[in-house]
Amino acid sequence: MARNAETTGTSSTAVGRLSPAKVEQKIAEFHGRLKERGFKSTGQRDDIAAVFFELGRHVSAEELYDEVRKRNPHVGYATIYRTLKLLKECDLLYERHFDDAQARYEAAGEQHHDHFICERCGRIIEFKNDELERLQQVVARELGVALLRHKVELYGLCSDCRKSARN
Amino acid sequence: MARNAETTGTSSTAVGRLSPAKVEQKIAEFHGRLKERGFKSTGQRDDIAAVFFELGRHVSAEELYDEVRKRNPHVGYATIYRTLKLLKECDLLYERHFDDAQARYEAAGEQHHDHFICERCGRIIEFKNDELERLQQVVARELGVALLRHKVELYGLCSDCRKSARN
DNA sequence: TTCCCTGCAAAAGTTTTGCACTACT
């Protein structure tokens, strides 16, 4: 059989804003999960969640705060952080710690993926490679450890920045 | 031929204290590189570097500060951070950002490696897997990006913690 | 002797918390 490791392929996903309908759906999901867990839905939580899902992925708390305040200038940082924590508990977002000091938050999608981060322009590309996933299990087995989660981050220059670097 | 990807194998390295002779050697190297770069050698820098290399890898600034002050109670946090930055500029240490808020510092070794971090006891195991390295280059090529550096971190339970978790 | 280095304290940047008040359910 000719299939080798390379055939596994790497897929990259586009990140971007969700359609208004999708945002509505996410908010509805948030409501449900809050209720399940005994928390309340509030106007602020809805505003924050809506802005978060509209913006797309990899926002910092600061960016989110600025955007939310355009819509609702009363919201404080504390509520932003508390709501981000709630969204995390509801499995609707992941918290990422790339090399910056500040955390970035990403809407939880269906499937696991890893990240490439451009060191020049900050662009983040998500990708998935099955062979890479499998190898990490192999490594874990060889180390005798139980793998709960993992993080693969590639840093470098994205294709656009490579071009401008050549000038 | 029976050699397949698996044969690449995973090697894990033991991290630990350096012998006094090795520490001396590292300090001498530090002196040389400071001079090359137009910096001075001082008692504090020597103390900090000595304690850093004696302790072994993956220390936080706080741990280093506490240990250094056992030897020299006069040293301030600022000098710890400034000296860590110098050691980094001298290519004698790497700064790592695992999931904690605080950075951890590791003596620069000869070869690149990745990390497994035990989420229960905090133990850090270094490992190297050539196939994993190669695959990352493949992914970078498929994404059309230039790879400058990368980070692979596995999180889970180390063998000891797996055992005690079974009780 | 000349700067660089050091320690202290204060600042900076991100995230959390205490408290009185507000508003969901």
Added chain:
DNA sequence: AGTAGTGCAAAACTTTTGCAGGGAA
């Protein structure tokens, strides 16, 4: 009505910086 949520400000935590005094070359 009752309890959880909110905003503000202050605290917490890690790391950096300004400045006056001290020490290496």
